[in-house]
Amino acid sequence: MEFRYLGSSGLKISEITYGNWLTHGSQVENETATQCVRAALDAGISTFDTADVYANTKAESVLGEALKGERRESLEIFTKVYWPTGPGGKNDVGLSRKHIMESINGSLRRLQTDYVDLYQAHRYDTETPLEETMQAFADVVRQGKALYIGVSEWTADQIRAGHALAKDLGVQLISSQPQYSMLWRVIEEEVVPTSRELGISQIVWSPVAQGVLTGKYKPGQQPPAGSRATDEKGGANMIKRFMNDDVLTRVQGLQPVADELGLSMAQLAIAWVLQNDNVAAALIGASRPEQVTENVKAAGVTIPAEAMARIDEVLGGVVERDPGKTAETSPQKRPA
Known part of the structure; x- marks a missing residue:
């Protein structure tokens, strides 16, 4: 495992970070989730990312139980609120x-x-x-409940x-x-x-584009049974933007x-996103321990410049680059 500094801080995190967004507390049984966390630890992953909303707080509970007994100082645990x-x-x-203080x-x-x-x-x-939000986050840090904050x-304007x-x-x-991925x-x-200027790193989610970049989704074919594209709890909705034959054909290339x-x-x-020097970590999830073992092999990989150029050539115009998509895909008002 390789480790990178997070932003301009002195905190080092594992460049492959384990996240439990669509799995723990919902898609996989708790025993399997614990096995995935153990596989992550065995592979040298020290950084774990979750959020209170994942499985409506259950994912945090599963992660907490899975990490129980580990030396706390050897781990970096991240969570989120909104x-x-x-x-x-x-x-x-x-x-x-109110919500920040109760949520932490x-x-x-x-x-x-x-x-x-x-x-x-x-x-x-x-x-x-924003002043209220940042004051609350600052108080959470001063109370010792969090060491650093992120978004x-x-x-870019909101970050600034x-x-x-x-x-x-x-x-x-x-x-x-x-x-962030080859496709997004x-x-x-x-x-x-903006982040480079301010001393902020990216911790990127969905580096394999919800599984599309694994190549398992074939153009003109139905998605494999049990895959994210068939998950009506949320996975299918997230992946649908990539589920067209043009994208899938190019990915096969x-x-x-x-x-x-x-x-x-x-x-x-995963190695592709880590070539960006502003990326501190790629978030990976898993429904089976062996997925963790395989994905961590992307750590420390350098993709030659000519291969990076070929990737761009293969994907061509299916890559989404519009910076306006960040605001477009974010809620304009609080969800009910």
Whole structure:
């Protein structure tokens, strides 16, 4: 495993980070989820990312139980706040001071820890003054409940404004967690340059484009039974933007590149995002322990420049690059 600094901080994290978004507490049994976490630890992964909204708080509980007994100082545990949790009452959502303060306490209890290493705003809250949000995050840090703060799916302008307030408050906003893959590059034009300037790293989710970049989805064929594209709980909706024959045909064209480098398609996709020097970590999930074991082989891989150019040539115009997609795919008001 390789380790990278997170932003301009002194915190090092594993460049392959384990995330439990669509699996723990919902798609896989708790015993299997624990086995996946054990496989991650065995592979040298020390950084674990979750959120209170995943499986409506159950994912945090599963992760906390799976990590119980590990030396806390050897781990980096991240979680997030914004989306509705609990019964979904009027204040059970967003980035108000009330919701942040109540949510961090719930997350710590479920994760069985006194603090998280990184507490992240899971989306931008258009209905709460940014000053209120950043003051609450600063107080969470001062109370010792989080060491650093970050954001997820914020635009470059939102990141700049949040970073300025955090600096004024004396706390470190050091990370951004966006979607990023060979197929989804919307952060490259604005978010990445802004982050580089401010000393912020990316922790990227869905580096294999919800599984599309593994090559398992074939053009003109039905998705494999049990795959994310058949999951009506949310997975199918997330993946549908990539599920067309043009995209799937071009993805199949990446197989020779992967073969020449001695990588699986998934390993190639994960290694690709890690070539970006503003990316501190690629988030991987798993429904089976062997998936973790295979995916971590992308750590430390250098893809030659000519192979990077071939990837661009193969994918061509199916790559989404519009920086406006970050705002477009974010909620314009708090979800009910």
